[in-house]
Amino acid sequence: MFKTKLLIGTVLLAASLGTMAAEWQALPGKAPEPADNPTTPAKVELGKMLYHDTRLSANGVLSCNSCHNVMNGGEDNRSGSIGVKDQRGGRSAPTVWNSAFNSVQFWDGRAPSLEAQAKGPVTNPIEMGMKSWDDVVARLKAMPGYQAAFTAAFGPDSISADNAAKAIAAYERTLITPNSPYDKYVGGDKSALTEQQARGMQTFADVGCVSCHSGPAFNGPTLPEGTGFYQKFPANDNGALEAMYNFSADLGRQAETKNAADAHLFKVPTLRNIALTAPYFHNGKVQNLEDAVKIMAKLQLNKDLTAEQSADIVAFLNGLTGEFPKIEMPRLPAYANKAFPAE
Amino acid sequence: MFKTKLLIGTVLLAASLGTMAAEWQALPGKAPEPADNPTTPAKVELGKMLYHDTRLSANGVLSCNSCHNVMNGGEDNRSGSIGVKDQRGGRSAPTVWNSAFNSVQFWDGRAPSLEAQAKGPVTNPIEMGMKSWDDVVARLKAMPGYQAAFTAAFGPDSISADNAAKAIAAYERTLITPNSPYDKYVGGDKSALTEQQARGMQTFADVGCVSCHSGPAFNGPTLPEGTGFYQKFPANDNGALEAMYNFSADLGRQAETKNAADAHLFKVPTLRNIALTAPYFHNGKVQNLEDAVKIMAKLQLNKDLTAEQSADIVAFLNGLTGEFPKIEMPRLPAYANKAFPAE
Numbered sequence: 001m002f003k004t005k006l007l008i009g010t011v012l013l014a015a016s017l018g019t020m021a022a023e024w025q026a027l028p029g030k031a032p033e034p035a036d037n038p039t040t041p042a043k044v045e046l047g048k049m050l051y052h053d054t055r056l057s058a059n060g061v062l063s064c065n066s067c068h069n070v071m072n073g074g075e076d077n078r079s080g081s082i083g084v085k086d087q088r089g090g091r092s093a094p095t096v097w098n099s100a101f102n103s104v105q106f107w108d109g110r111a112p113s114l115e116a117q118a119k120g121p122v123t124n125p126i127e128m129g130m131k132s133w134d135d136v137v138a139r140l141k142a143m144p145g146y147q148a149a150f151t152a153a154f155g156p157d158s159i160s161a162d163n164a165a166k167a168i169a170a171y172e173r174t175l176i177t178p179n180s181p182y183d184k185y186v187g188g189d190k191s192a193l194t195e196q197q198a199r200g201m202q203t204f205a206d207v208g209c210v211s212c213h214s215g216p217a218f219n220g221p222t223l224p225e226g227t228g229f230y231q232k233f234p235a236n237d238n239g240a241l242e243a244m245y246n247f248s249a250d251l252g253r254q255a256e257t258k259n260a261a262d263a264h265l266f267k268v269p270t271l272r273n274i275a276l277t278a279p280y281f282h283n284g285k286v287q288n289l290e291d292a293v294k295i296m297a298k299l300q301l302n303k304d305l306t307a308e309q310s311a312d313i314v315a316f317l318n319g320l321t322g323e324f325p326k327i328e329m330p331r332l333p334a335y336a337n338k339a340f341p342a343e
Numbered sequence: 344m345f346k347t348k349l350l351i352g353t354v355l356l357a358a359s360l361g362t363m364a365a366e367w368q369a370l371p372g373k374a375p376e377p378a379d380n381p382t383t384p385a386k387v388e389l390g391k392m393l394y395h396d397t398r399l400s401a402n403g404v405l406s407c408n409s410c411h412n413v414m415n416g417g418e419d420n421r422s423g424s425i426g427v428k429d430q431r432g433g434r435s436a437p438t439v440w441n442s443a444f445n446s447v448q449f450w451d452g453r454a455p456s457l458e459a460q461a462k463g464p465v466t467n468p469i470e471m472g473m474k475s476w477d478d479v480v481a482r483l484k485a486m487p488g489y490q491a492a493f494t495a496a497f498g499p500d501s502i503s504a505d506n507a508a509k510a511i512a513a514y515e516r517t518l519i520t521p522n523s524p525y526d527k528y529v530g531g532d533k534s535a536l537t538e539q540q541a542r543g544m545q546t547f548a549d550v551g552c553v554s555c556h557s558g559p560a561f562n563g564p565t566l567p568e569g570t571g572f573y574q575k576f577p578a579n580d581n582g583a584l585e586a587m588y589n590f591s592a593d594l595g596r597q598a599e600t601k602n603a604a605d606a607h608l609f610k611v612p613t614l615r616n617i618a619l620t621a622p623y624f625h626n627g628k629v630q631n632l633e634d635a636v637k638i639m640a641k642l643q644l645n646k647d648l649t650a651e652q653s654a655d656i657v658a659f660l661n662g663l664t665g666e667f668p669k670i671e672m673p674r675l676p677a678y679a680n681k682a683f684p685a686e
């Protein structure tokens with residue numbers, strides 16, 4: 001199984017090196033939607049309320065937005081996120097921007113969809129810390145404003161964990177950032193990238209980054225939802241880098257599947273808006289993009305980039321910062337006539 | 344001094360009881376602005392960024408909005424707010440909605456303006472916990488996006504505590520909620536309040552609530568910025584209520600002035616959007632509006648309201664929930680190429 005996966009990676013590498021020019025893809029203006037959860041305005045509005053509502057956490061301090069700040073790069077610029085009671089998690093929060101273009105969610109791909117993912121953090125004891133979804137549902141039911149918003153999205157008496165997750169996923173599918181300089185360039189506007197950025201784009205292809213970071217979101221080939229594109233990280237042993245950054249401490253997908261063949265497999269992450277989401281890698285141990293690029297070349301491709309090559313690639317990656325849609329703040333329902341219970 | 348203040352209160356009481364009808368005032372559509380900080384779009388935009396930016400707190404988790412949620416009633420529905428490291432404060436957070444209509448800020452009025460107030464929480468060790476404003480300024484200066492936003496608002500090289508406070512205050516002056524059912528009623532639309540609400544409005548006047556809660560924001564007469572309208576709370580002793588709610592534990596204005604004459608003086612707070620801001624009073628010990636109304640009548644006016652009277656007043660107070668302006672989320676500057684420092 002592990003072999004097959006590595007093989008897929010290798011095949012793609014060969015293919016992409018051959019047909020570079022044809023493969024550059026702009027980000028679609030719309031994210032794919034699953035058949036059983038079509039995006040509607042009412043769902044998006046409800047999802048936005050839930051996503052930004054701190055009352056989905058035990059102490060009422062954290063919302064999804066606390067760790068995935070959509071006013072910014074869609075995460076928290078930390079190596080480990082801060083959950084309820086100041087607890088730290090062991091992995092760095094990935095950006096929620098364009099997560100709709102991931103075919104699986106989490107660094108290890110353990111959630112097959114945004115819907116499946118959205119139920120996790122709320123009851124994770126070191127994230128939002130609710131005892132159960134029943135408790136969340138009870139809180140939501142106590143607010144007439146949520147009754148109304150769920151009714152608009154899903155029909156009467158529809159407050160449930162599943163529908164909350166569907167609504168959050170629908171909101172997330174609106175969180176996409178098209179029209180980066182790269183997208184404009186690919187669309188034909190050759191002035192959208194600087195000379196250095198265009199050179200970096202070619203280097204990104206030539207050295208082999210595209211063998212993994214292909215597709216419109218630079219997270220691999222477009223696969224059906226639930227099918228992950230995983231790669232071993234680090235792919236090559238390097239004692240010095242391991243001593244500095246400890247990448248191998250995390251078993252990656254194996255921790256989930258308990259399958260030794262999955263050791264250190266990680267989902268290939270998107271590189272969109274990567275300039276905004278320092279620090280880098282699953283453990284957030286690398287502070288800046290220059291270092292991240294050099295480390296990738298060394299550990300994944302066994303190459304030492306020249307200073308010019310890595311500077312050019314970094315310039316190119318800066319061209320992947322897209323246009324962020326304007327978002328109106330949701331109006332949150334009143335917790336009427338009593339104090340918030342988590343006191 | 345204490346005597347004079349009580350006297351002012353008494354004079355107003357007599358006056359207002361005489362000329363009730365003339366005194367009902369709608370909320371102006373625009374908040375007053377101080378001469379030295381006129382509101383401009385660039386300041387409002389910058390102020391919105393700062394207000395919603397958790398990087399103004401030591402651990403990067405709390406923004407002004409954490410305790411004064413503008414997606415909701417403008418506070419946190421808690422008796423004591425939760426600051427950095429899960430610390431609790433001793434007073435309940437007042438709403439930021441319509442705070443621009445307060446002539447002084449804080450329960451004890453110790454800040455003479457929104458500008459003066461805005462500098463406090465950031466370095467308050469149990470609120471946002473920054474060591475100094477110098478540290479905040481250093482963080483802001485590290486972000487080119489803030490350089491640009493300050494330049495747009497105040498000219499080049501203008502990042503400072505004073506300008507940050509001015510911008511936040513300018514944003515707060517946009518946080519006003521006109522066009523409540525009450526405002527429409529006062530404007531001539533007699534169908535805007537229900538019969539019960541209109542009756543409650545009359546009762547609110549007749550029993551004497553308006554002697555303190557007068558003016559367009561129901562927080563007393565319009566006074567120059569910096570001049571507070573204070574009242575003793577509790578005004579009448581009541582052992583049973585004191586045993587239940589401990590209102591006298593807080594010395595109010597005396598804690599600030601060290602003047603015995605200021606013991607238990609509190610600013611008369613606004614009643615706008617009061618239905619959204621449970622729990623009530625400076626210590627947030629009272630859960631619901633019915634109880635708050637009865638307690639006010641007893642402690643401030645030495646009256647026992649009938650069940651009908653208090654229900655009518657509550658209905659009226661529900662008519663003070665205004666229209667909340669739509670607010671677009673700010674885009675926050677990137678903390679580029681490094682992890683957030685507070686790790």
Ligand code: HEC
Pocket residue numbers: 051062063064065066067068081082083084089091092093094095096099102104105106107108114117118119121122126127128168
């Ligand atoms: C306390 C911090 C925290 C909170 C709160 C939080 N997350 Fe996350 N989120 C993380 C971390 C850390 C990961 C990565 C965990 C992993 O891969 O094992 C993650 C992963 C994700 C992913 C996967 C993205 C990807 O590219 O794989 C999505 C989507 C997501 N979160 C959405 C949400 C939503 C929706 C909520 C609220 C319901 C939420 N998060 C609340 C920290 C948080």
Ligand code: HEC
Pocket residue numbers: 009107204207208209210211212213230231232233235266267268269270271274277279280281282283292293296297300301313
């Ligand atoms: C063999 C597959 C593979 C190749 C080749 C590859 N990457 Fe990666 N890349 C990954 C995987 C897997 C991760 C996630 C590693 C982790 O943190 O667990 C990753 C992570 C990254 C990250 C950090 C993303 C984040 O959000 O923290 C950057 C930046 C990056 N790659 C850039 C590059 C560049 C530039 C190249 C070429 C020099 C490259 N990659 C080549 C598989 C690859």
Ligand code: HEC
Pocket residue numbers: 394405406407408409410411424425426427432434435436437438439442445447448449450451457460461462464465469470471511
């Ligand atoms: C940790 C919670 C917390 C944070 C963070 C916080 N506040 Fe407050 N705020 C309070 C509390 C509690 C009070 C009342 C304190 C008192 O009266 O002594 C208050 C009072 C105020 C008032 C006075 C309102 C009135 O009616 O008197 C304003 C205005 C205000 N805060 C704005 C802000 C701004 C602006 C920020 C960010 C720069 C901020 N607050 C951050 C809890 C907080």
Ligand code: HEC
Pocket residue numbers: 352450547550551552553554555556573574575576578609610611612613614617620622623624625626635636639640643644656
């Ligand atoms: C003599 C002055 C005075 C009178 C009369 C008065 N109030 Fe108040 N009111 C205050 C003061 C001062 C406070 C703030 C008390 C505190 O929490 O420290 C207050 C607080 C309140 C609150 C809670 C506000 C909040 O945000 O927690 C409500 C509700 C209220 N008053 C309603 C009424 C009603 C209804 C009446 C008439 C039955 C009334 N008041 C009469 C002075 C007065």
Ligand SMILES: [Ca+2]
Pocket residue numbers: 075077092093094277278279280281284
């Ligand atoms: Ca990151």
Ligand SMILES: [Ca+2]
Pocket residue numbers: 442443444445446447456457568
């Ligand atoms: Ca003022």
Ligand SMILES: [Ca+2]
Pocket residue numbers: 418420435436437620621622623624627
């Ligand atoms: Ca309150």
Ligand SMILES: [Mg+2]
Pocket residue numbers: 099100101102103104113114225226
């Ligand atoms: Mg998907």
